[in-house]
Amino acid sequence: MATDPQAILDRLRASGGRITSTRRALVNALFEHGGHPTAEDLAAMVQARHPDVAQSTIYRILDDLEHLGEVQHTHLGHGPAVYHLAEAAHPHLVCEECGLVQELDRATFNQLAERLARTQHFSVSAGHFAVTGLCRDCATRPAGV
């Protein structure tokens, strides 16, 4: 699992792929965008410098990187999927009312993962994981307000 842009590009090449300016720009965008970018967000970042890049190319590169294990995507409820580097993989808490995304703290996740492995032989993947519910604000506010 690579920890800098060049290392990911190297892995791409090592797997028989080629390094293009679009791929370089997308990998950089993944490192620069700290949050939970959608394919469209990433496309916009890449297109800032390379206006002619197609959405489908973004999807294809993300797919390639996912197969290499460098990227993961998650469906946070409705709407488009979000992508992030595998090295930055973390479990998510998504508020179904306001859409707020928080990270699930490591300790709680580890406790859950360990317990699921033990009781149900299920190995949870941290990256592709989202728990929905209500955030603090929405939980304390009367429903539908």
Place this chain on the structure above:
Amino acid sequence: MATDPQAILDRLRASGGRITSTRRALVNALFEHGGHPTAEDLAAMVQARHPDVAQSTIYRILDDLEHLGEVQHTHLGHGPAVYHLAEAAHPHLVCEECGLVQELDRATFNQLAERLARTQHFSVSAGHFAVTGLCRDCATRPAGV
């Protein structure tokens, strides 16, 4: 939260709605299908007796029932959402390799929910919840086989 078809239909009527044969059939289908039916699965069950029912009608009724709090839907990874009665709401474990859906045991879920409430002020909803990872079989089998 109703526990039999008639009670749900009664709630529908009490909220200003009308009881039609399609609605009756769909509510029955929800009770009959014990698993994780998609809107299409439910449409097929209803259409067995009422061939002219439109998919959009199924979506609309499910939406109505969801607003009444009688039904919940969940996105289990890719593909269509699955629906179930609120009374049968339970957390899911989805295998991202083979698609197997298991139920998460109550005790583990409760432990997680309680801990999240305490540490992150997040109130998890049992129904709309899915943890992805690898099931026992897929975890022990080498990747990509």
Place this chain on the structure above:
DNA sequence: TTCGATGCAAATAGTTTGCATTCTA
């Protein structure tokens, strides 16, 4: 007889795919 429910078809959102062209190695 009124207003909610429905069928049908078209619209939408997100993503994938086919194919001719371009460019890396």
Place this chain on the structure above:
DNA sequence: TAGAATGCAAACTATTTGCATCGAA
């Protein structure tokens, strides 16, 4: 210069919506 990567447009899947008609209460 071979084969991978890309742009473009069309296809696709899941779901929603507009509108005229139908039917429950």
